[in-house]
Structures are given as structure tokens and as C-alpha cells.
Amino acid sequence: MGAERRVVFDLIHVVQGSARLSQALIRDKRIDTLFLLAASQTRDKDSLSDDGVERVIRELRPSFDWVICDSPAGIERGASLAMRHADLAVVVANPEVSSVRDSDRIIGLLDSTTDKAKRGEQMEKYLLLTRYDQIRAERGEMLCVDDVLEILCIPLLGIIPESKDVLHASNMGFPVTLNNPTSAPARAYNDAARRLQGEQVPLVVPSDRATLFSKLLGRRAA
Amino acid sequence: MKFVDLFGRQRSATTAHHRLQVLLMHERCAGGNPDLIPILREDILAAINKHVAVDPDKVRLKIDRGEMVSLLEIDIEIPTPLKHPLERGATAVHFR
Numbered sequence: 001m002g003a004e005r006r007v008v009f010d011l012i013h014v015v016q017g018s019a020r021l022s023q024a025l026i027r028d029k030r031i032d033t034l035f036l037l038a039a040s041q042t043r044d045k046d047s048l049s050d051d052g053v054e055r056v057i058r059e060l061r062p063s064f065d066w067v068i069c070d071s072p073a074g075i076e077r078g079a080s081l082a083m084r085h086a087d088l089a090v091v092v093a094n095p096e097v098s099s100v101r102d103s104d105r106i107i108g109l110l111d112s113t114t115d116k117a118k119r120g121e122q123m124e125k126y127l128l129l130t131r132y133d134q135i136r137a138e139r140g141e142m143l144c145v146d147d148v149l150e151i152l153c154i155p156l157l158g159i160i161p162e163s164k165d166v167l168h169a170s171n172m173g174f175p176v177t178l179n180n181p182t183s184a185p186a187r188a189y190n191d192a193a194r195r196l197q198g199e200q201v202p203l204v205v206p207s208d209r210a211t212l213f214s215k216l217l218g219r220r221a222a
Numbered sequence: 223m224k225f226v227d228l229f230g231r232q233r234s235a236t237t238a239h240h241r242l243q244v245l246l247m248h249e250r251c252a253g254g255n256p257d258l259i260p261i262l263r264e265d266i267l268a269a270i271n272k273h274v275a276v277d278p279d280k281v282r283l284k285i286d287r288g289e290m291v292s293l294l295e296i297d298i299e300i301p302t303p304l305k306h307p308l309e310r311g312a313t314a315v316h317f318r
Binding site: 137144 | 238
């Protein structure tokens with residue numbers, strides 16, 4: 001997110017009580033209402049306690065519309081800490097065997113180990129399928145959306161097309177939605193966010209590919 | 223590039239799909255959430271093994287999950303005893 005130079009205190013400081021939450025929250029320079037709370041860059045994530053994370057999330061809840069816990073990839077303690085107190089979960093998967101397999105296990109954990117599950121409530125879960133290549137999926141070279149949905153059996157929140165723009169934005173310390181808002185992945189992320197907020201947005205895979213018609217027009221204009 | 227390579231690559235999504243089904247069937251079973259299908263599979267294999275020795279490598283399974291029904295296909299290759307020195311072969315048992 002490009003805030004690495006501005007981190008003084010992080011989540012572990014707050015959990016261990018060596019900093020207040022307000023000291024550790026970093027206001028994003030691009031979006032006024034967005035604050036970041038960094039996970040530790042250097043220290044072992046094992047020093048996070050479950051009670052500590054719960055306290056921080058409880059403190060954040062009244063001040064924000066959304067508290068997004070970015071879970072570490074895979075099925076480790078960090079992931080279970082991040083999901084424990086969630087109201088809903090967005091499972092992010094690539095159309096690859098290992099990723100879909102891990103997602104299946106995470107969905108199992110969401111339904112069994114989270115606070116909400118332990119209270120006997122149903123955890124709301126959505127799938128965000130990233131790095132998707134429509135053409136390769138159509139050719140049978142990549143798991144298609146239906147394959148993944150059939151296996152994971154959770155509602156689809158969005159499909160993010162594979163794009164060079166994502167790595168480029170990440171290299172620059174920007175989310176792709178801000179770095180190149182008109183790019184296909186940015187539009188797909190924006191649509192997914194609107195669906196998460198309850199808006200009805202038709203599910204299509206945005207594409208950067210110019211149609212033959214627009215190519216012809218572009219050439220004529222140039 | 224050989225034609226076979228091209229063909230193989232085209233179908234890799236199907237292979238991935240089947241690999242996932244097999245992986246998850248075992249994991250879902252191990253994760254304390256036993257599904258009926260893996261239990262059935264074990265029972266069927268055990269029943270056949272009582273009478274005929276089956277090489278586990280010669281067992282291919284495939285699952286199609288639908289909304290209303292799931293389809294379990296088990297292909298088991300059972301070696302046939304030699305009748306004639308030149309006549310070697312195997313019987314394929316197909317359950318569906």
C-alpha cells in the first residue's frame with residue numbers, strides 16, 4: 001500500500017500494549033477515510049495473541065464501516081487469527097489446484113473455528129477469483145469459474161482478470177484501483193467491492209482487449 | 223511441438239479439476255467432515271479386495287458433483303489369470 005516508510009508502531013506493539021491504537025493507525029494519503037494498521041515487518045507473528053487481536057478489532061469496530069483483515073496466504077496461525085472475529089469472509093483464490101485446495105480448507109475452518117461458527121451462526125463467505133484468464137479457461141488450459149464454484153460451493157463475489165497492471169501497481173506501492181482505475185482488474189475490483197456493499201452489479205469479466213472494431217477506429221483516428 | 227503436446231495442454235484444466243476432486247475428497251474425509259462418497263469408495267474397494275487382489279494403482283476414480291445428485295465412477299482393473307501364453311490381458315470393471 002506504499003506506507004512502509006510511515007510505519008512507526010504496528011499491530012504487535014498495540015497488542016502487547018507498547019503503543020496505543022491511535023498511534024499505530026496510519027491515515028492513507030490518497031483516501032481520507034482509509035486507515036492502515038501494519039502487521040509487523042520484522043517481528044514474529046507468533047507474538048500476536050488471540051485476546052490481543054480481539055481487543056484491537058473490538059476497538060476498531062465502532063469507528064469504521066469496514067475493518068478488513070488481510071490474512072496471510074495459506075493455512076497458518078496468522079490466517080486463523082485474522083478470520084476468528086470476522087462477520088464475513090472473502091476467500092481469494094487463483095484458478096490453480098493448490099490455491100483452490102487451500103481455499104477449500106479455509107472454508108472448512110471458517111465454518112468451524114471462527115467465533116461466529118462457534119456461536120452456531122452461519123459465516124457469510126464469498127469467493128473472489130483472481131488472475132483469471134478467460135481465453136485460456138475457454139481453451140481448457142485453466143480451471144474455469146464453474147469448475148472452481150462447483151468445488152468450493154460459495155457465492156461468487158467477482159472475477160479479477162490476469163493483468164500486468166496489478167504487479168505494476170503493486171511495485172509502485174499503489175492498489176491497482178487507484179494506480180490505473182480504468183484498467184480491467186481495477187474495474188473488476190470496484191465491481192466486487194460494490195457487490196460486497198450489497199449493490200446489484202452484473203457479473204462479467206472486464207477485459208482490456210480491444211475489439212477489432214475499436215482497433216480499426218483507433219487506427220483511423222491516429 | 224507435437225500434436226500430442228498440444229492436445230495434452232488443451233485438456234489440462236480437466237486434469238486439474240479431477241486432481242482437485244480427488245485431493246478434496248480425501249481431505250474432506252480426514253477433516254472430520256466425512257462425506258458419503260469417500261466412505262462408499264472405501265467399502266466398495268474393501269468388498270472387491272475380499273475376493274480379488276486389486277492393485278491400488280489400477281483404480282481410477284472420478285466424481286461429478288451436481289446440485290441434485292453426485293456421480294461416483296470407479297474403474298478398477300483386475301488382472302485375469304493366464305489362459306494361453308499369448309493371451310495376456312486385464313479385465314476392466316466399471317462401476318457407475
